Amino acid sequence: MACPVQFLCRGLRTVGLVLLYYVFSIGITFYNKWLMKGFHYPLFMTLVHLTIIFCLSTLTRRATQWWTGKPRIVLSWRDYIYKVSPTALATALDIGLSNWSFLFITISLYTMTKSSAVLFILFFSLVFKLEEPNPFLIVVVLLISCGLFMFTYESTQFNLEGFIMVLLASFIGGIRWTLTQVLMQKAELGLQNPIDAMYHLQPLMFLGLFPLFLYNEALSLSTSEKLFRVTELSPLLYSLFTLSIGGSLAFGLGFSEFLLVSRTSSLTLSISGIFKEVCTLLLAASLMGDKMSSLNWLGFVVCLCGISLHVGLKTYYSKNKGPSLRQLSSKGPELELPLLRQNGDEREDSAADDYNDEDEEQEITLH
Numbered sequence: 001m002a003c004p005v006q007f008l009c010r011g012l013r014t015v016g017l018v019l020l021y022y023v024f025s026i027g028i029t030f031y032n033k034w035l036m037k038g039f040h041y042p043l044f045m046t047l048v049h050l051t052i053i054f055c056l057s058t059l060t061r062r063a064t065q066w067w068t069g070k071p072r073i074v075l076s077w078r079d080y081i082y083k084v085s086p087t088a089l090a091t092a093l094d095i096g097l098s099n100w101s102f103l104f105i106t107i108s109l110y111t112m113t114k115s116s117a118v119l120f121i122l123f124f125s126l127v128f129k130l131e132e133p134n135p136f137l138i139v140v141v142l143l144i145s146c147g148l149f150m151f152t153y154e155s156t157q158f159n160l161e162g163f164i165m166v167l168l169a170s171f172i173g174g175i176r177w178t179l180t181q182v183l184m185q186k187a188e189l190g191l192q193n194p195i196d197a198m199y200h201l202q203p204l205m206f207l208g209l210f211p212l213f214l215y216n217e218a219l220s221l222s223t224s225e226k227l228f229r230v231t232e233l234s235p236l237l238y239s240l241f242t243l244s245i246g247g248s249l250a251f252g253l254g255f256s257e258f259l260l261v262s263r264t265s266s267l268t269l270s271i272s273g274i275f276k277e278v279c280t281l282l283l284a285a286s287l288m289g290d291k292m293s294s295l296n297w298l299g300f301v302v303c304l305c306g307i308s309l310h311v312g313l314k315t316y317y318s319k320n321k322g323p324s325l326r327q328l329s330s331k332g333p334e335l336e337l338p339l340l341r342q343n344g345d346e347r348e349d350s351a352a353d354d355y356n357d358e359d360e361e362q363e364i365t366l367h
Helices: 002-036 042-068 077-101 107-114 117-127 136-152 160-185 194-216 218-222 233-263 266-287 294-317 325-329 345-356
Strands: none
Touching: 002 042, 002 107, 002 233, 002 266, 042 077, 042 194, 042 233, 077 107, 077 160, 077 194, 107 136, 107 160, 107 266, 107 294, 117 136, 117 160, 117 294, 136 294, 194 218, 194 233, 266 294
């Protein structure tokens, strides 16, 4: 009787983690789009988000250290500059351009174009030799490319400037996730825990995006009545409050993604991501009034087929390859995941038993 109960509990936990991931992922997309309607400073908004994520990461690290009694990982300046800064810069540009594009395009076009990031991730994975060449990858590229073309063809709400921004963000996103995978697979760095990774990435991301903010938004923001030239306190507090909500959603998204992968598998995250795109487009059409023709919907289906094929191929070819997060975390005490474990030997044994029940867990990748 224990097996059905155990299976039911595991299923309910997976559903709960997927729903948590959906809340943060879909929520921040619609929230940023809504915020951009009245607050036309996407780069400043991104800088505020980075600051909030860094503060929350710092507090979480302190709380975890107090709870477990174990010191958190702190990288040397050499590793920080040479190994973390490329990932931080790529991540900052990806997020900054994505938020910037909300000034010009609809959520449906944004969602569809960002799906093309799989193409760039494949490309850079081949360049960095994280992915083995495979003839089926040509089919994946053709399906996603054709689907994107069909989705944008004769679209009534198409904006070239916003489309180029998202496409550029997807290109940089390919670099970002490839570098992130390399970064998190370096066991000697000890950044497998998302809180530690976010803590180290945010300052460099802020510094990388700040010059672009100075060039594009600093002057207009300094003369805006939204923040620096307010005549009453309430508009200022409202702006800060709305920006803080976005930062909290961004922090929750990063942590929920890792929680979903570490408690289930990367396959679960990939499949959840496919259905998340469907939910986002349906919500955009019903709530935001995004207009899509039959050809656009057909293009979306073709693109999803390409992404699904990529997920299937990735699962098939990497089933017995690469270290899992569990293997990485077993290489030393500095790689343990205290946010997902309890303090004490008895609780650690219980957590280990829980992990051993998850036989379907795949290797953790960021594809």
